[in-house]
Amino acid sequence: MRGMESPPGAETVLDGRRYLYFAGTGYFGLHGHPAVVRAGIRAFYRYGTHSATSRAGFGSNPALLEVEARLREFFREDDAAYFGSGYLGSLVLAQALADRYDAVFVDELAHFCIRDTASSPGKPVFRFRHRDPDDLAKKLKRQLTAGQRPLLLTDGVFPVFGRIAPVQDYAGVIAAYGGLIGLDDSHAVGVLGAHGRGTLEHFGMKAPNLHFTGTLSKAFGGHGGFVVGKRKLIGGIRTSVGAYIGSTPTPTPIAAATAKGIQILLRHPEMRDRLRRNTVRLKKGLRSLGIEADDSPVPIVAWSMGTEKEMRGIQKDLMRRGIAVAYLKYVGAPAAGVLRLTVFSTHTAAQIRRLLEELAVVL
Ligand SMILES: Cc1ncc(COP(=O)(O)O)c(C=O)c1O
Structure with a gap:
């Protein structure tokens, strides 16, 4: 594991490969600005x-x-x-x-x-x-x-x-x-x-x-x-x-x-407006896939489904398709862990659509 080899952003290089990245906390893509x-x-x-x-x-x-x-x-x-x-x-x-x-x-x-x-x-x-x-x-x-x-x-x-x-x-x-x-x-x-x-x-x-x-x-x-x-x-x-x-x-x-x-x-308050719009877009899309997502403006959605092995499997399937989401065991998560998505102001509508399409295939 070489880990993250670019700044965290809508696209992030992990272990030598560029992914559409929906993890971490770089909500405005400022880390590599x-x-x-x-x-x-x-x-x-x-x-x-x-x-x-x-x-x-x-x-x-x-x-x-x-x-x-x-x-x-x-x-x-x-x-x-x-x-x-x-x-x-x-x-x-x-x-x-x-x-x-x-x-x-x-x-x-x-x-x-x-x-x-x-x-x-x-x-x-x-x-x-x-x-x-x-x-x-x-x-x-x-x-x-x-x-x-x-x-x-x-x-x-x-x-x-x-x-x-x-x-x-x-x-x-x-x-x-x-x-x-x-x-x-x-x-x-x-x-x-x-x-x-x-x-x-x-x-x-x-x-x-x-x-x-x-x-x-x-x-x-x-x-x-x-x-x-x-x-x-x-x-x-x-x-x-x-x-x-x-x-x-x-x-x-x-x-x-x-x-x-x-x-x-x-x-640039418009960055926050973009984050809000992307949050709405992501949460609405996830709900249409049957994933529970509240309608707060927090750009985080997590859910638990099946066993740890199954969730890790879903994460791997997404990685194979070029999409990185987190599988987490962290304070506040159930024992089996969660799949967790975050969205940034810098994601495009097309990138969010792509995430939702790939999720629909792997879930
Ligand atoms: C709720 C909360 N508080 C504090 C921290 C720690 O902040 P920092 O990474 O700046 O030490 C984190 C995670 O990084 C967190 O999720």
């Missing part, structure tokens, strides 16, 4: 690999600062903190908010990074049933004593099936406790909401107790994680969260490329 690559190369010549010191010292540089400036612009927030990976996002958020809650409540199918994070601030952690506000209400009632405040941690969009967390219902449930919500919005930022600001924008929600973190490695075509918000919150991250101050920041060429990716998505 010429302007993104150029920005990275220029920064490489100018700054080398990275600062070789953390941001507690001389570790800031123009590329990192530009990412944070672009994030402020994109999300229309006071400030932004950019750090090593999206995986660290919930950790950074939970630590930054630590003096505002007494216990953590986590969706039982939350991403690995939330599970790894939940106990880090040293408060009790409780699980509630997947996407179930009633179960959350029960657990809050059972576990909290008078005056205690909860932090709810969940994915905004769950990576396997692309389902959106019922954040409006959660907000109603935690309101009585003065609680906080922290979303890992890695699959929603850049994609959901009128301006791509994620799950909260999708639901039209904004309040001081609602927070999110995201990755720049998916929709934005770059790399690294971030939190945006009020100056006080971000200032706290800069002064006291170890993952931000105690780690060598993102390699400078990658930071420069990431800043360009954010800028492109900011300046």
Whole structure:
């Protein structure tokens, strides 16, 4: 296995062969965008690999600062903190908010990074049933004593099936406790909401107790994680969260490329329109093949059918026909795994039609 030998895109080279590619998370095809690559190369010549010191010292540089400036612009927030990976996002958020809650409540199918994070601030952690506000209400009632405040941690969009967390219902449930919500919005930022600001924008929600973190490695075509918000919150991250101050920041060429990716998505909202249209096209087509697909604007569809062997067989048949889709065992997937498709803004209608035709043959 040589793996991926081109940038991920509507067409991607895997093990020496070019495929129509409906996998991964490169929702806007920015990872190989010429302007993104150029920005990275220029920064490489100018700054080398990275600062070789953390941001507690001389570790800031123009590329990192530009990412944070672009994030402020994109999300229309006071400030932004950019750090090593999206995986660290919930950790950074939970630590930054630590003096505002007494216990953590986590969706039982939350991403690995939330599970790894939940106990880090040293408060009790409780699980509630997947996407179930009633179960959350029960657990809050059972576990909290008078005056205690909860932090709810969940994915905004769950990576396997692309389902959106019922954040409006959660907000109603935690309101009585003065609680906080922290979303890992890695699959929603850049994609959901009128301006791509994620799950909260999708639901039209904004309040001081609602927070999110995201990755720049998916929709934005770059790399690294971030939190945006009020100056006080971000200032706290800069002064006291170890993952931000105690780690060598993102390699400078990658930071420069990431800043360009954010800028492109900011300046070209039509890319999001194209993604929406392609999502509708794909989901409608899949439904006509008998595959369950909701009508949300999340560009992910996954389903389980038969055994692992059968699903791997379908994946192989598609690969033989020049189409790459994922077979995944991942947090949130049933034991046998799932077949999972993602669609990008850069897929043409003809490419989506071809996927549907080939699926109709192999299923
Ligand atoms: C929900 C979720 N959170 C966090 C991450 C990790 O982000 P990153 O790859 O930037 O570390 C992923 C996957 O990559 C994810 O699916």
